[in-house]
Amino acid sequence: MYDTIIIGGGPAGITAGIYAARKKLNTLLITKEWGGQIIKAPDIQNWPGEKSISGPDLMRKMVDHLKTFELEVKEDREVIDLEKKGDNFMIRNDKDEEYETKTVIIATGKIPRYLNIPGEEEFKGKGVSFCSTCDAPMFKDKEVAVVGGGNAGFDTAVDLTKYAKKIYILEFLEEMKGDSVTKDKLEKTGKVEFYTNVTVKEIKGRRPGGASGPEGKDFVESLIYEDRDTGEDKELKIQGIFIAIGMMPKAGFAEGLVEFNEIGEIKVDKHNNTKTPGLFAAGDIGDVKYEQIVIAASQGAISALAAYDYLKKK
Amino acid sequence: MVVKVFSTASCPFCVALKNYLKEHSIEFEDIDVAENETAQKEMIEKSGQMGVPVVEIDGEIIIGFDHEKIKKLLNIKD
Numbered sequence: 001m002y003d004t005i006i007i008g009g010g011p012a013g014i015t016a017g018i019y020a021a022r023k024k025l026n027t028l029l030i031t032k033e034w035g036g037q038i039i040k041a042p043d044i045q046n047w048p049g050e051k052s053i054s055g056p057d058l059m060r061k062m063v064d065h066l067k068t069f070e071l072e073v074k075e076d077r078e079v080i081d082l083e084k085k086g087d088n089f090m091i092r093n094d095k096d097e098e099y100e101t102k103t104v105i106i107a108t109g110k111i112p113r114y115l116n117i118p119g120e121e122e123f124k125g126k127g128v129s130f131c132s133t134c135d136a137p138m139f140k141d142k143e144v145a146v147v148g149g150g151n152a153g154f155d156t157a158v159d160l161t162k163y164a165k166k167i168y169i170l171e172f173l174e175e176m177k178g179d180s181v182t183k184d185k186l187e188k189t190g191k192v193e194f195y196t197n198v199t200v201k202e203i204k205g206r207r208p209g210g211a212s213g214p215e216g217k218d219f220v221e222s223l224i225y226e227d228r229d230t231g232e233d234k235e236l237k238i239q240g241i242f243i244a245i246g247m248m249p250k251a252g253f254a255e256g257l258v259e260f261n262e263i264g265e266i267k268v269d270k271h272n273n274t275k276t277p278g279l280f281a282a283g284d285i286g287d288v289k290y291e292q293i294v295i296a297a298s299q300g301a302i303s304a305l306a307a308y309d310y311l312k313k314k
Numbered sequence: 315m316v317v318k319v320f321s322t323a324s325c326p327f328c329v330a331l332k333n334y335l336k337e338h339s340i341e342f343e344d345i346d347v348a349e350n351e352t353a354q355k356e357m358i359e360k361s362g363q364m365g366v367p368v369v370e371i372d373g374e375i376i377i378g379f380d381h382e383k384i385k386k387l388l389n390i391k392d
Contacts, residue, residue, distance in 0.1 A: 039327065042324060054329065075381070125365035134324070134365070134366060137323075137348030
């Protein structure tokens with residue numbers, strides 16, 4: 001039986017772990033991976049004490065720091081179910097391990113939003129990417145599409161201008177939502193075309209060398225989109241497609257015990273309580289307005305201290 | 315033991331992976347597939363995909379920074 005189980009290994013979860021361990025709570029931290037969204041950040045300049053640090057470096061420092069404390073950690077595990085058991089909670093992960101705990105801190109953050117169209121999952125890593133910092137250099141002299149005309153999409157396109165020979169930015173709405181300064185910069189490269197009022201419907205691929213090529217080695221070849229001005233379906237020949245339509249929370253495992261807002265974030269009060277006593281949510285998974293590393297960390301701290309107070313009163 | 319890391323300079327998981335290998339004093343060949351197109355083709359051919367990093371340990375291919383597999387193949391205990 002644990003005093004608290006923290007779900008998530010980003011800034012919120014790690015900070016909650018540090019605070020819970022310092023309060024001598026019997027703590028377990030379960031995470032699929034370390035760092036969460038910060039691992040994709042090439043340069044962080046707003047974490048006090050670090051003028052400039054890469055996401056992976058900051059993450060490594062946080063994890064090293066966490067591991068100096070006494071707490072149990074389970075990596076490479078995703079929580080799939082959370083239920084009440086009397087006054088306590090039962091947690092089950094994807095490796096079928098079960099744990100009982102008096103309190104829970106959900107700090108699972110956000111993951112990239114999917115288009116949910118045919119070909120997207122199939123061609124992941126084979127032309128479909130969610131991280132231009134990681135994958136842009138693989139598209140030297142190639143033609144690529146960026147789905148999403150907001151700032152995330154624009155930043156993705158900026159990364160790609162260093163390598164790709166042609167970039168199409170496809171936006172669902174009638175106009176691009178990203179900053180016009182960045183748009184000007186993109187236009188000046190002469191490589192970028194902007195498509196608005198379009199719906200991306202399908203990603204298609206083929207085996208290199210045609211149907212006779214080696215099986216299981218298909219790569220992206222084109223995408224199908226609907227031009228909603230005319231209602232026509234069109235095909236765009238591209239070798240890469242970068243999806244940048246925002247992030248989404250994923251906390252289906254807590255259904256019934258928490259209240260979600262309209263975009264699926266968990267509603268919390270100012271001490272990070274959810275609607276179930278003993279169950280807290282910290283960081284980007286909660287309905288916080290400003291999503292920043294320092295804010296996620298501070299919410300992790302609040303959650304752990306609130307969990308401590310809750311246990312003391314029991 | 316021959317360890318090759320196919321990566322790019324900007325990819326965060328590549329940096330994390332290479333730091334991990336260095337921490338465990340594992341020698342490896344660092345191949346930048348953004349600069350070296352032949353190596354890029356080799357990596358895509360061997361791994362059947364284009365995401366970095368890809369690690370080759372004595373001919374065995376691992377896609378991504380897969381802690382468990384890398385630990386096992388390199389006999390790292392921690």
